Amino acid sequence: xxxxxxxxxxxxxxxxxxxxxxxxxxxxxxxxxxxxxxxxxxxxxxxxxxxxxxxxxxxxxxxxxxxxxxxxxxxxxxxxxxxxxxxxxxxxxxxxxxxxxxxxxxxxxxxxxxxxxxxxxxxxxxxxxxxxxxxxxxxxxxxxxxxxxxxxxxxxxxxxxxxxxxxxxxxxxxxxxxxxxxxxxxxxxxxxxxxxxxxxxxxxxxxxxxxxxxxxxxxxxxxxxxxxxxxxxxxxxxxxxxxxxxxxxxxxxxxxxxxxxxxxxxxxxxxxxxxxxxxxxxxxxxxxxxxxxxxxxxxxxxxxxxxxxxxxxxxxxxxxxxxxxxxxxxxxxxxxxxxxxxxxxxxxxxxxxxxxxxxxxxxxxxxxxxxxxxxxxxxxxxxxxxxxxxxxxxxxxxxxxxxxxxxxxxxxxxxxxxxxxxxxxxxxxxxxxxxxxxxxxxxxxxxxxxxxxxxxxxxxxxxxxxxxxxxxxxxxxxxxxxxxxxxxxx
Numbered sequence: 458x459x460x461x462x463x464x465x466x467x468x469x470x471x472x473x474x475x476x477x478x479x480x481x482x483x484x485x486x487x488x489x490x491x492x493x494x495x496x497x498x499x500x501x502x503x504x505x506x507x508x509x510x511x512x513x514x515x516x517x518x519x520x521x522x523x524x525x526x527x528x529x530x531x532x533x534x535x536x537x538x539x540x541x542x543x544x545x546x547x548x549x550x551x552x553x554x555x556x557x558x559x560x561x562x563x564x565x566x567x568x569x570x571x572x573x574x575x576x577x578x579x580x581x582x583x584x585x586x587x588x589x590x591x592x593x594x595x596x597x598x599x600x601x602x603x604x605x606x607x608x609x610x611x612x613x614x615x616x617x618x619x620x621x622x623x624x625x626x627x628x629x630x631x632x633x634x635x636x637x638x639x640x641x642x643x644x645x646x647x648x649x650x651x652x653x654x655x656x657x658x659x660x661x662x663x664x665x666x667x668x669x670x671x672x673x674x675x676x677x678x679x680x681x682x683x684x685x686x687x688x689x690x691x692x693x694x695x696x697x698x699x700x701x702x703x704x705x706x707x708x709x710x711x712x713x714x715x716x717x718x719x720x721x722x723x724x725x726x727x728x729x730x731x732x733x734x735x736x737x738x739x740x741x742x743x744x745x746x747x748x749x750x751x752x753x754x755x756x757x758x759x760x761x762x763x764x765x766x767x768x769x770x771x772x773x774x775x776x777x778x779x780x781x782x783x784x785x786x787x788x789x790x791x792x793x794x795x796x797x798x799x800x801x802x803x804x805x806x807x808x809x810x811x812x813x814x815x816x817x818x819x820x821x822x823x824x825x826x827x828x829x830x831x832x833x834x835x836x837x838x839x840x841x842x843x844x845x846x847x848x849x850x851x852x853x854x855x856x857x858x859x860x861x862x863x864x865x866x867x868x869x870x871x872x873x874x875x876x877x878x879x880x881x882x883x884x885x886x887x888x889x890x891x892x893x894x895x896x897x898x899x900x901x902x903x904x905x906x907x908x909x910x911x912x913x914x915x916x917x918x919x920x921x922x923x924x925x926x927x928x929x930x931x932x933x934x935x936x937x938x939x940x941x942x943x944x945x946x947x
Contacts, residue, residue, distance in 0.1 A: 459707040462556065464539040473705045474543060474554035479509045481558045487517035487580060487731070489572075489640075491524070491621045492587040493531050493563060498542045499689040499714040501585060501645055505559035507736040514731035516580070521563030522572055524619055529566040534709040536563065543700055543708040547822035548716040554704050569617050569624065576628025577637060582728035584628070585643040586655065588621055591836035591885060593648065593658050596909075599839075601661035612665035622662040629663075629678065630670050641679045641726045647756055648840060649748050652682035652723065681725040684747040686755065687718040688817060690825040715823055717813075721747040746802040753795050754807070755814050756841040761787050762818070763830035764865035768875050768936040771827055778819040782940040787815075789944060790858035798848040828883060834866050835886045839910045846920055857923045861943055863911075864927035865936070867904045870894040875935045898932060901925035 460469045467476045488505075490497060501519075508514045521532065521540075535542070540560045546553050564572050575581060586592075596602035603609075611623035618624050629639055642659060644651035659678070663671035690696075692710050700711040720733070724740040734740055741747070759774075765786060766777035777783045796807055842862060849856040870890040872880045884890055896903035901924060905915035914920050930939045 459701045459705045461707040462538040462541055462543060462709075464541065467541075467556065470556060470706055474556055476556045477506065477510070477558040479512070479515070479558070481561065483515055484509070484518035484558075484561050485516045485580060486520040486561060486575075486578075487514075488583045488585055489520045489522050489564070489576060489581050490560075490585045490587070491522045491624075492589075492592075493521040493523060493528065493535070493560070494587055495692060495712050495714075496685075496687070496689045497587045497645065498557070498560075499544055499712045500685055500687050500718060500720065501587075502542065502557055502559045503544055503718065504720060504733055504736050504738060505731065506555075506557040508731055508733060509559060511735060513735065514733075517583070517731040519560040520575060520581075521560055522575075522624075523563075523566050524621060524624070525566075531710065532563045532566055535560070538709060543704070543706050543711040545696075545700065545704070545711060545713045546716045547713060547820065549816070549820050549822065551716070552822065553716075554700075554706070556706075567619075569619075569627070572624055573627045573631055576624065576640070577631035577635065579632075579637050581640055583641050583643055583726070583730065584625060585645055586621060587645045589833070589836075590646060590648055590840060591833055592621070592646070593654050594620075594622070594661075595654065601657040603661055603665055608662060608665070611662065615666040620662075622658045625659050626663045626666060626670065626674075629659075629674055630667065633670065633673055638728055639674070639678045641681065641728055641730070643681055643683065643722075645683060645685050647685065647752065649752055649844070650682050650745070652680040652725075656680035679725045679727050681723040682744045682748070683723065684719070684721040684744050684751050686720070686751050687714055688820075688823060688825055689714040690823060691829060695824065713824065715817055715820055717817055719751075741803070746800055747805075749799055750802045750805065750807065750810060752841055753799060753845055754791065754811055756837070757795060757845060758787055758791060758814055758818070759830045760834070760837060760841050760866070761790050761862050763827055764834075764862065764869045765936050765940060766827045767831050767869050767880065768865065770874050770876050770878060773821075774825040774827060774830065775819050775821040775823070777827060778815070782937060782944070785944050786858075786861075786940050787818075790862065794849055794854065794856055794858050795845050798845065798852055798854065831869060832883050833885065834870070835884050835890060835907075835910060838863070838866060839912075843911060843914070846914065850917060850919055855923075856920055858943065860920055860923040861927040861939070863904075864924050864931055867894050867897055867928060868931045868936070871898075875937075897928060901928050904928075 594602045594605045611618040644655040696713045721739045762777045771777045846856045846859045871894040
């Protein structure tokens with residue numbers, strides 16, 4: 458019989474999963490986090506929970522915050538279980554479960570005065586974010602877009618902002634007016650130089666409202682860069698049922714993830730921070746090499762397997778790794794076009810890191826889906842794939858495999874698999890992508906002319922020509938035969 462997850466039932470759950478031994482009533486909020494999704498709960502919240510177990514950092518508990526309808530749904534679920542989460546770690550040979558308690562409340566979604574007042578609280582020393590790669594209002598040149606309608610709306614009504622960055626600016630403005638030192642803003646999203654990107658968004662937002670505030674933020678607020686890593690699929694009824702039926706815990710939204718996790722951070726927290734180095738966080742002077750390694754090898758690797766697998770009707774990621782053509786496609790691109798152009802990473806063997814990535818991708822317990830990897834390509838491709846294309850070109854190397862990856866993404870966005878099955882919309886810009894993909898059937902440059910993704914690559918024949926050839930081959934022969942041609946086994 459299952460037990461409903463809540464604070465009162467923790468003694469009964471203790472026989473089913475590890476539970477907090479620390480007194481949650483003694484925790485005090487020191488972090489406001491925007492974007493209480495699965496990744497946050499499998500990563501930052503897990504590190505803090507481990508630190509709290511050591512008896513440290515109890516003044517750095519998490520307060521959730523959000524601005525999206527999904528945030529309200531998450532708040533409703535978590536409030537009913539006292540903001541506890543069952544985190545199930547699944548390795549190839551083991552499964553373990555722990556109820557984490559680092560989050561103690563979530564601010565009312567859409568209640569601007571309440572959120573701004575909490576952001577102004579001197580006890581809040583860190584504001585962190587997981588708002589996805591597409592949530593930073595970046596224009597095609599990779600810069601903050603002041604003309605985005607949501608940003609324009611906040612600039613016109615700065616006392617009632619509706620974006621994360623408008624709220625952060627309002628909180629910082631209130632602190633400045635009250636003489637309260639600023640909090641640190643810490644991005645936890647998969648974006649190269651995520652601290653710099655976040656700073657551009659916050660300062661750009663402030664500049665539209667109050668030039669003096671923008672200058673104060675630029676001079677006084679820290680935005681450390683960080684690299685985060687843990688494969689964490691979306692929760693479905695499958696995970697909810699497993700948690701209830703196998704673990705005996707009735708959790709409204711459990712988190713299932715791999716055992717591996719990594720967090721590398723630049724140590725720039727003037728307002729103070731929890732001693733996360735005691736629970737495995739690496740603090741380094743420059744996170745750039747680690748970012749490149751993870752984003753190019755892991756996130757780029759996800760994109761490489763996602764689109765051929767999607768076109769071949771493969772459902773799970775581990776099944777893609779069991780598909781010979783897809784696994785060999787990944788190996789060839791990683792070893793020929795990604796690993797060779799990566800700079801060295803301190804105390805890291807890149808070959809061993811890639812071997813670990815392959816093992817993680819092949820974990821059958823995670824249940825990560827190909828559809829999740831295919832999601833939001835319009836925001837992910839320019840961050841995870843295009844930089845490797847550009848580095849290969851700069852080094853005088855031919856990015857033939859990466860050109861095929863782009864052609865596969867284009868083919869996927871037509872909305873039909875090789876078997877004729879419909880692909881449901883899977884990108885915020887899906888309709889536009891589908892239109893472009895269909896136009897590319899007769900004019901491949903219709904796809905590469907998306908400057909927000911490719912910049913000027915349509916004018917680079919070393920990339921544009923193989924892209925066009927691969928796209929024609931995909932249309933004529935299909936995914937499997939095209940992969941065989943690329944792999945030299947046609």
